[in-house]
Amino acid sequence: MNKNKIIRPIAYLAIPLALAFASLSIGRFSVPIDKVFSILFQGDQSDRMMANVIWSIRLPRITLAILVGAGLSVSGLAFQSLFSNPLATPDTLGVASGSSLGAIVSLMAGLSLVSTQLVAMSFGLLAIAATYFASRRKGERSLVDIILTGIIIGSLCNSLISLAKFLANPETQLPAITYYLMGSLASANWSTLRIGAVPIGAGCIVLYLIRWRLNILELDEDEAMATGTDVRMLRLVTIMCATVITASCVSMSGQVGWVGLLVPHIARMMLGNDNQKLVPATLSIGAAFMLVVDTAARSIIGTEIPISILTSIVGAPFFISLIRRKGGRLS
Amino acid sequence: MNFEVRNGSFSYARGSEKILDNVSFSVNSGEILAILGPNGAGKTTLLRCMMGFLDWTEGSSLIDGKPISEISRRQMWNRIGYVPQARGYSASGTILELVLLGRASRIDLFKNPSESDISSAMNSLDQMGIRSLWNKNADQVSGGELQLALIAKALAGKPELLIMDEPESNLDFRNQLKVMEMIQKLASNGYSCIFNTHYPAHALRYGTHSLLLEKRGSALYGLSGTVVNENNLEKAFGVKTAIREIETDSRCFLDVLPIETAEKKRNEPTFWEREENMESRLAIVAIIIENRDAVERINSLLHEVSSYIIGRMGMPYEKKGVSIITVVMDAPQDIIAALSGKLGQLPDVSIKTTYSKV
Numbered sequence: 246m247n248k249n250k251i252i253r254p255i256a257y258l259a260i261p262l263a264l265a266f267a268s269l270s271i272g273r274f275s276v277p278i279d280k281v282f283s284i285l286f287q288g289d290q291s292d293r294m295m296a297n298v299i300w301s302i303r304l305p306r307i308t309l310a311i312l313v314g315a316g317l318s319v320s321g322l323a324f325q326s327l328f329s330n331p332l333a334t335p336d337t338l339g340v341a342s343g344s345s346l347g348a349i350v351s352l353m354a355g356l357s358l359v360s361t362q363l364v365a366m367s368f369g370l371l372a373i374a375a376t377y378f379a380s381r382r383k384g385e386r387s388l389v390d391i392i393l394t395g396i397i398i399g400s401l402c403n404s405l406i407s408l409a410k411f412l413a414n415p416e417t418q419l420p421a422i423t424y425y426l427m428g429s430l431a432s433a434n435w436s437t438l439r440i441g442a443v444p445i446g447a448g449c450i451v452l453y454l455i456r457w458r459l460n461i462l463e464l465d466e467d468e469a470m471a472t473g474t475d476v477r478m479l480r481l482v483t484i485m486c487a488t489v490i491t492a493s494c495v496s497m498s499g500q501v502g503w504v505g506l507l508v509p510h511i512a513r514m515m516l517g518n519d520n521q522k523l524v525p526a527t528l529s530i531g532a533a534f535m536l537v538v539d540t541a542a543r544s545i546i547g548t549e550i551p552i553s554i555l556t557s558i559v560g561a562p563f564f565i566s567l568i569r570r571k572g573g574r575l576s
Numbered sequence: 577m578n579f580e581v582r583n584g585s586f587s588y589a590r591g592s593e594k595i596l597d598n599v600s601f602s603v604n605s606g607e608i609l610a611i612l613g614p615n616g617a618g619k620t621t622l623l624r625c626m627m628g629f630l631d632w633t634e635g636s637s638l639i640d641g642k643p644i645s646e647i648s649r650r651q652m653w654n655r656i657g658y659v660p661q662a663r664g665y666s667a668s669g670t671i672l673e674l675v676l677l678g679r680a681s682r683i684d685l686f687k688n689p690s691e692s693d694i695s696s697a698m699n700s701l702d703q704m705g706i707r708s709l710w711n712k713n714a715d716q717v718s719g720g721e722l723q724l725a726l727i728a729k730a731l732a733g734k735p736e737l738l739i740m741d742e743p744e745s746n747l748d749f750r751n752q753l754k755v756m757e758m759i760q761k762l763a764s765n766g767y768s769c770i771f772n773t774h775y776p777a778h779a780l781r782y783g784t785h786s787l788l789l790e791k792r793g794s795a796l797y798g799l800s801g802t803v804v805n806e807n808n809l810e811k812a813f814g815v816k817t818a819i820r821e822i823e824t825d826s827r828c829f830l831d832v833l834p835i836e837t838a839e840k841k842r843n844e845p846t847f848w849e850r851e852e853n854m855e856s857r858l859a860i861v862a863i864i865i866e867n868r869d870a871v872e873r874i875n876s877l878l879h880e881v882s883s884y885i886i887g888r889m890g891m892p893y894e895k896k897g898v899s900i901i902t903v904v905m906d907a908p909q910d911i912i913a914a915l916s917g918k919l920g921q922l923p924d925v926s927i928k929t930t931y932s933k934v
Contacts, residue, residue: 329666457688460677463668467629468660473653473681473733517713518668521688 253522257529261311264533268310268540269303273547301434307536308442309433313494313501314508314535315528316445319452320487320494321505322512322527326459326520327483328392331567334505335491338391338484339398343372344495346402349409349422358437362496366444369492372398373484427551428499430539441497448490449528451482456524459483501535502553503560508534510567577640577655577736579603579626579768584635585793586618586625595621597793598635601785603737606876608759608769610783610800612776614813617789619772623741626770627658653681657730659740662723662747667714671706671725672697674714678732700731704758720751727758738762740771744778756782764873776817776832780804781921788812799880801914804832814838821917828920828927830913856884858932859912863901867924871899874925877918878903881911 269285270278276295283289284299317335324333335341347368351361380394406426413419452459458479461469469476494501511534512526538559542550580602587594595618603609613619624630626637628644636643644652657678667674675697676689683689689697701707704724709717714725723743730738743759744752759769760782773779779786779800786800790812796803809817809832816835821828865871878885884907892899905912909931916929 329668454686457683458680458685460669460673461680464677465660465665467624467627468658470629470649471627471653471656471658472677473650475649517670517673519670519673 254525257525261529261532261536264536265307265311268307268536269299271540272298272303272544274298305435305438306430306433306539308438309430309497310535310539311532312438312442312445313430313498314504314531314533316449316490316494316531317501317504318508318527318531318534319449319524320490322509322520322523323452323459323483323487324505325509326462327480327487329463330392331510332506332564333392334503335487336399336502336505338376338395338488339372339402340369340488340491341495341500342399342402342406344369344492345426345500346406346409347371347492348425348496348499349406352421352425353409353413353418358432359440362437362440362493365496366489366492369488369495372402373488377484424551425499426553428501428553428556429542429549429551430498431543431549433497437497441493444489444493448486448493451486453524453528455479455482457521459520459524498552500553501556503556503564504531504535506567507556507560507563510563577605577768578638579656579737579770580638580641581626582635582638584622584625584632584637586621586630586633590633594633594793596625596789596795599787599789599793599795599797600635601787601795601797603768603770603785605736605766605768606763607784608763608771608782610779610786611770611772611789612774612779612786612804612812613789614791617791617812618793619789620741622787622789623739623770623772627656627739628652650681653735654733655736657733657735657738659723659726659730659738659743661741661743661745662719662726663742663745665722665726667722669714670710671701671712671714671717672710674725675701675710675729675732678729681733696734697728697732700728701725703731704728718751720747720754723747723751723755724758727755731762735767737768737770740769742772742774745774776804776809776813777830780819780830780832780917784918799911799914801830801917802910805910810838821920827922827925828916830917855908856906857909857912859905859907860930861903861905861912861916861919862928862930863903863919864926865899865901865924866897866926868899870922870925873922874901874919877915881905881907881915884911 266278266281269281270276276299280289280295281299284296290296320335324335324337325331327333328337344365347365348361351364356364376391376395376398379398380390410419410422413422458474461472461474461476462480462483464472466476508531509523509527512523512530516522516526538552538555542552542555582600584596584599585594586596599622601609611619611622621630625632628637636645638644639647639652639655676693678700679689679693679696683693698707698710701710704727706721706724706728709721709725714722717725727738727743740759744755747755756778759771763769783800785798786803787795787797788803788808789795796808806817806819809815814837816838818833818835819830820833822831863874865874884905885903886906887904889902890899912929916927919925919927
């Protein structure tokens with residue numbers, strides 16, 4: 246038990262880090278691993294082309310992969326606790342669809358990348374607020390009501406996205422929207438990262454700090470209140486963190502599906518269902534998973550494959566086997 | 577500690593039909609309150625109101641005389657442990673992880689359970705006799721084991737009062753007994769307990785006090801022996817019952833036998849009969865105690881009815897290592913029956929009650 250306490254944190258940091266270095270070197274334009282180190286740590290500028298690829302293309306992209314992977318996974322985990330439902334994903338509350346709609350609206354309006362992020366984030370929050378208030382009945386709301394309302398809000402957002410696509414200029418705007426919806430990390434650059442990293446990082450830190458309390462959310466309403474915790478506040482903080490993370494991820498990388506479902510369940514298979522252990526594991530596995538997927542997406546074939554296609558090829562069979570094995574239960 | 581509900585009424589909307597109507601009761605350390613009533617009489621609503629999950633429309637819950645609305649949630653839940661029903665309970669973690677959640681009111685917001693929290697959790701598993709299950713998944717243990725784990729979870733927070741929602745429902749014969757014995761043991765260690773139950777016999781046997789609810793929300797509260805009688809059961813449940821003593825070698829039990837359903841008069845108000853046999857009778861209760869530890873418990877039971885006692889004799893008999901107590905009472909028959917019922921359940925105690933013919 247004590248051995249795990251030392252080994253686990255080291256592994257959680259070492260594995261994504263090792264994968265990050267590997268994917269810095271892998272790609273259509275291959276950079277030897279020793280060269281990667283000398284460019285990163287010794288300021289080696291002997292090959293301007295290589296240094297440029299590493300510093301301005303791959304490093305921001307890899308940073309984004311780590312943020313999006315860790316962020317979407319941990320927000321998926323948070324939503325699963327929130328609904329005591331293993332099939333809950335960041336899409337459950339309509340957040341992902343809402344954020345996408347916001348991003349597409351600003352794409353069509355020709356806004357800058359930074360504004361696009363802010364608009365996507367506010368649409369995401371708007372969607373969650375709509376879900377939150379629409380699900381209220383007689384001053385109370387049940388979790389089933391929330392999840393059903395979330396799906397309705399999500400599909401409303403998707404209809405509006407279709408409307409936007411219908412109205413978009415098929416020559417210039419439609420391809421951009423379609424490509425965005427399939428998810429890609431290719432647009433990563435330092436200036437968008439500077440805006441997007443803050444909410445993702447902050448959300449992850451808060452979720453990490455309250456990780457043990459997430460277990461309380463899985464209890465029955467009365468039982469959760471009987472722990473002396475301010476359950477409404479805990480739920481609100483968790484929803485806010487998970488939403489802000491999801492909206493920021495979506496605004497930077499488009500709709501990357503399945504990660505929020507797959508990664509928490511891989512962690513559950515390894516560690517059980519204690520969120521105290523699951524949160525750090527999910528952050529690490531999420532980052533590692535996204536690094537592998539994104540590296541594969543940009544290097545398997547000559548042209549780049551949208552990430553969502555890869556994640557759903559892995560995710561869909563996994564999802565089906567999960568339903569068959571566990572029905573609607575967490576464990 | 578003392579937990580009290582004072583004139584509690586509840587309805588979902590103002591002016592609509594009352595689900596609970598002017599309910600009052602009080603529970604002290606070492607006492608067990610059984611809440612009894614037919615389906616739909618509002619047992620669960622009462623539980624939720626008393627703990628503040630629902631707000632009383634009128635009246636309030638008080639801890640040591642202070643309304644719970646003036647106490648912080650955390651402080652309140654440091655003193656009260658809530659045990660939910662094991663039926664339909666879904667938990668995803670291990671038993672230890674489950675029990676640790678009972679420590680939540682004693683752990684700071686951004687902290688995780690410490691070594692000492694883990695050892696408290698293990699101790700309460702010990703108390704329930706299920707330490708060996710700590711590593712098992714909560715959905716892989718039996719219903720009885722899960723119920724004990726849920727009690728352990730409440731105990732891990734070191735409360736003074738346990739509130740239990742049908743702790744023995746849906747359990748087999750042996751597990752029912754095990755859970756109820758555990759509750760009795762906790763009460764004798766100074767915990768206060770409140771439990772919901774479907775079984776009048778359990779209220780009679782384990783509850784020092786009972787609260788009987790009927791469909792229209794009115795309630796009768798008092799010593800179990802005075803509340804749970806044939807008349808009141810027929811009024812609350814619409815069932816004709818026979819309450820009889822069953823004697824074993826050394827102990828005497830009261831059992832409730834349901835005989836047949838009775839016609840319930842729908843709109844007639846219920847007149848509870850608290851002391852049905854108000855006519856007082858003379859009786860001698862003779863008690864032989866084989867275990868000195870029981871003496872204190874017996875004295876406190878006798879103290880509750882001291883106003884009815886007209887004569888009392890106590891002597892130790894060293895040669896056999898026993899104590900003998902004889903009490904002469906002039907009391908309503910229900911009070912005498914309640915007392916002898918309670919005494920008869922104590923281990924290592926033999927008792928016989930003789931009534932006068934007048």
